[in-house]
Amino acid sequence: MRYLKRLLPLAAVLGTSLAALTPGNAADETKTVRIGFQKSSTLATVLKTNGELEKRLAALGYKVSWSEFASGLPLLEALNVGAIELSADVADTVPVFAQAAGAKLTYVAQEAPSPTAQAILVRPDSPLKDLADLKGKKVAVTKAAGAHFLLISALSKAGLKFKDIEPAYLSPADGRAAFEKGAVDAWVVWDPFVSAAQKQANARVLADGTGIASYQRYYLAASAFAASDPKVIETYFELLQSTGQWVKANPAEAAKVLAPVWGLDPAIVETANGRRSYQVRALSAADLTEQQRIADVFFAEGLLPKEVKATDAEIWSPTGKKSSEVEKR
Known part of the structure; x- marks a missing residue:
């Protein structure tokens, strides 16, 4: 292994x-x-x-x-x-x-x-409005997690490659910290982390798994x-x-x-x-x-x-x- x-x-x-x-x-x-x-x-x-x-x-x-x-x-x-x-x-x-x-x-x-139980999150004041806006951005995600597949599939839907973004491979806890500090432009994660970020940090869902990843x-x-x-x-x-x-x-x-x-x-x-x-x-x-x-x-x-x-x-x-x-x- x-x-x-x-x-x-x-x-x-x-x-x-x-x-x-x-x-x-x-x-x-x-x-x-x-x-x-x-x-x-x-x-x-x-x-x-x-x-x-x-x-x-x-x-x-x-x-x-x-x-x-x-x-x-x-x-x-x-x-x-x-x-x-x-x-x-x-x-x-x-x-x-x-x-x-x-x-x-x-x-x-x-x-x-459960496609809506994972999502790509941005801060409430983020200028990012759709998936294509992720190009060139730094995105936090847990490597090999379901969120990782969601991110790759979402980028593909927007006509982008994974190499078009800068991945930051972080655990959910570290991803949340980086997200709130503004160290990353977006954060891809699953529930209950999604719901917690929405409630506690006013995170906005850029996209969830609907039509992208079944989860x-x-x-x-x-x-x-x-x-x-x-x-x-x-x-x-x-x-x-x-x-x-x-x-x-x-x-x-x-x-x-x-x-x-x-x-x-x-x-x-x-x-x-x-x-x-x-x-x-x-x-x-x-x-x-x-x-x-x-x-x-x-x-x-x-x-x-x-x-x-x-x-x-x-x-x-x-x-x-x-x-x-x-x-x-």
């Missing part, structure tokens, strides 16, 4: 090292499921808060351990090296980069598209774990589905649960959640069309070390169903 380490050094983005996450001996990790998540991992955060996953897995003889990551790429790196077994949702771009680096990962579930998020597992512990995967999948349904049916209550965890006003959280589908579904190879488009775009930009065939990835299916028999869109 040397490519991923060159791309985004883990030491810069993890609050703890992978070594610290890895148990000291095999006995320690027996019956423990380690799950990685991010701030934007809404459903995992709800499950972590309400303890429902721990309760369900305890009945199967498992404990749960949670580890937070700054972004999706180091999360999947941890999954690949055996520091965790399951990932909460990551942006659609992230599995593509992991796949290019040879990671042994299995798709567990997909969230239906489907994915839940993954280490392939060896998916094969050896199918009951855990099945339980995780079922709870993700029901939690997604609960969040959409109870927006105000969900916001109250998430607000103190995220350190945001409930109104901001509710706005952010309104832009995410949270429709968790099983997937088949046919559902990876957008993944292939993402892989082709990043390879063409020289950001992937090799071509990636999205359908080469392993895909988990619910009990009794083959990948070709999962719910049709």
Whole structure:
């Protein structure tokens, strides 16, 4: 995985090292499921808060351990090296980069598209009015994130190349700081960061993903774990589905649960959640069309070390169903 380490050094983005996450001996990790998540991992955060996953897995003889990551790429790196077994949702771009680096990962579930949940932001007094105005400008974006693909696709829509802008590869926290100081002309990011910037910094949306990038998020597992512990995967999948349904049916209550965890006003959280589908579904190879488009775009930009065939990835299916028999869109 040397490519991923060159791309985004883990030491810069993890609050703890992978070594610290890895148990000291095999006995320690027996019956423990380690799950990685991010701030934007809404459903995992709800499950972590309400303890429902721990309760369900305890009945199967498992404990749960949670580890937070700054972004999706180091999360999947941890999954690949055996520091965790399951990932909460990551942006659609992230599995593509992991796949290019040879990671042994299995798709567990997909969230239906949420194109408005990521956006290109400018300050309220910015002279930038449309995408073509980005030419020659400095734009903050997290490398390999879904926002990165949104930016490349938005530039293409405006007849521009990625080389026509000056990218500033920053984490969401650093991107927000640079944006507010005026060190960058625009910032490309996802919710809840979008909603927070709109409310707290009066940020203006230059463009979101509508008609540009579908923004489907994915839940993954280490392939060896998916094969050896199918009951855990099945339980995780079922709870993700029901939690997604609960969040959409109870927006105000969900916001109250998430607000103190995220350190945001409930109104901001509710706005952010309104832009995410949270429709968790099983997937088949046919559902990876957008993944292939993402892989082709990043390879063409020289950001992937090799071509990636999205359908080469392993895909988990619910009990009794083959990948070709999962719910049709």
